[in-house]
Amino acid sequence: MISSSILFLRRIWAFIARDWRLELSYRMQFFLRVLSILIVVTTLFFISKIFTGFADPRFAQWHDPLAAWLTGLAVLNYFMTGFSSLANAIRQEQVQGTLESVLMTPISVPTVIVASSAWDFVQATFFSFLYLLFGWLFFDVHYRGSFVLALGFLLLTTVVLSCLGILSASFAMVFKRGDPFGVFLGTGSALFSGVFFPTQLINQYAGAGVAGISRILPPTYGLEGIRRVLIEGEGFSQVREPFFTLVLFLVVLLPFSLWVFGRAVRRAKREGSLIQY
Amino acid sequence: MNSFSMPNHESNGATPDYGRRVIAVSVDDVSKTYPVPFLRLKKFLRRKFKPPVEAVRNVSFNIHEGEIFGLIGPNGAGKTTLTKMIATLIQPTSGTVTVKGHDSVSDDERVRLNVGLAGAEERSFYFRLTSEQNLLFFARLYGLSSSDARRRIKELFKLFEFDELARRRFAELSTGNKQRLSVARAMLANPPVLLLDEPTRSLDPIAAARMRSTIRSLAQNSGQRVTIFLTSHNLVEVEELCDRVAVIGKGQIRAIDSPANLRTTHTQQEQVLIHFTSLEAADAEHALRQAFSDRFFTLERTTGEQHWLLKCSRETGDETLDAVLRVLQQSGAIVRSVEIERPTLLDVLESYEKETSD
Secondary structure, three states: OHHHHHHHHHHHHHHHHHHHHHHHOOHHHHHHHHHHHHHHHHHHHHHHHHOOOOOOOOOHHHOOHHHHHHHHHHHHHHHHHHHHHHHHHHHHHHHHOOHHHHHOOOOOHHHHHHHHHHHHHHHHHHHHHHHHHHHHHHHOOOOOOOHHHHHHHHHHHHHHHHHHHHHHHHHHHHHOOOOHHHHHHHHHHHHHOOOOOOOHHHHHHHOHHHHHHHHOOHHHHHHHHHHHHHOOOOOHHHOHHHHHHHHHHHHHHHHHHHHHHHHHHHHHHHHOOOOOO | OOOOOOOOOOOOOOOOOOOOOOEEEEEEEEEEEEOOOOHHHHHHOOOOOOOOEEEEEEEEEEEEOOOEEEEEOOOOOOHHHHHHHHOOOOOOOEEEEEEOOEEOOOOHHHHHHHEEEEOOOOOOOOOOOEHHHHHHHHHHHOOOOHHHHHHHHHHHHHHOOOHHHOOOEHHHOOHHHHHHHHHHHHOOOOOOEEEEEOOOOOOOHHHHHHHHHHHHHHHHOOOOOOEEEEEOOOHHHHHHHOOEEEEEEOOEEEEEEOHHHHHHHHOOEEEEEEEEEOOOHHHHHHHHHHHOOHHHEEEEEOOOOOEEEEEEEEEOOOOHHHHHHHHHHHOOOEEEEEEEEOOOHHHHHHHHHHHHHO
């Protein structure tokens, strides 16, 4: 048991070290991304000044729009990683021609899943943290409440989105291109999950039918929970509902997505199309 | 089994006796048909589709521990499909492949623990990583600790004389060096079975000879006798290295035997080249025509006025050569040299191909 755990961690570390080395070979890209986050945070600071004094009492999380946007963007960045990193990793390995070499080693399907996205999560953690750090450091944004609970929400939502990411990767494995999950969740999350504005506004302006879309997207619950903890300072007893909704998503999606991915790998092996793209 | 005859002289002196040796790889009645993607949907929409491709049909053979087993055949014969099926990268449609007793479908992780694959695909490494970083990554996936991985990589770099290239990016390596790195990767975890797909492709003659020597020593090493499954278009190499060779054509095994047996059992014909000088070539030619039919031989002038080359074929060991030499001597010719060209694996392959197309 212990040796298999060590082996599992050793393999994950191998992927992280590999991707770190690959990242080092493109140094400029890293600095450009840090700079772009600083520019985005600065731009949002100035836009937030337009709304000073116009706070709507119905939207407690949006009294300081800059804090709401920064948490939204930080979390969206993390969610998108959870959702897209595996499909991207699989696709990249297919394009490079290295997928067969990786699958030729005695590595299990769940290990491939976790390890392929490990570096992306390390990166996402760093860049998400930068949104919050730049806000606090340069623009006086304050967060309160339990960071541990917020982190719990973040991890739970990310794992749920990773399940959708696994479905997306299965699609990439079999169909090579065209990913309906990507279109739906990528654009859908930004529009319907309350990243840039309160979800209640959708109900007000587009009706209950359209607003219903936000209720079936896991990021909506993740963002709501994180903002209620970090901005409103609520405790676990007050955010149980979004928390357990996310747990329910996880219980349904995790086994289903692993099953689908296993079938996708088997299908690609049957068709002999592992390295095709 | 397939409908072609399969000479298998395992008790013959020319072929090692495998009766008591442990089977390392077993391929049992394996077929592979690549399915048409979304066939039902295409049929429903009445869309045209190509028929399924039958890449391998009813293939069976065993490879024994420490054996070097070659697979030869023309392009598209099914060599790569068969190799990938042993490597668990492709699943057979029917039949079973086992490596060291582990099934390639139900126990694929264990099979991969026992198998190292050096494929012919050049794009199987990370181009922006160095050779050492690439091997380190794969060594860790095989479960080696950091120190074990580094030690093993050092050993392999020494074996393949790769030290100078260790810190060079994979993209900067020549095709031959990429090929050598691929074989080194296959050997990272010291697997008991190696699958080598054209291991000397793109290597210069000296590097190719060293690679062959390495392959041979792996199989002969008394410590761990590595079983080697080798596919190659270099038939001289196959003949030199392999204990047994399987000939595959259109997905079916046509023959399995030692290279020597394949040559002799498939074709008894050999070519005889006789160089002679004669002041009166017309006399020699006349005597030959009287003794043999016109179609039996060809006669051509070589370097000078009096130098001639006679070509004819005979069955191994018959008395044709003696008869021809006697006729030449009686006509006053002086025989300068006699060369016998024995059939090669290329002849064997060509004749099986012809048989297949007929």
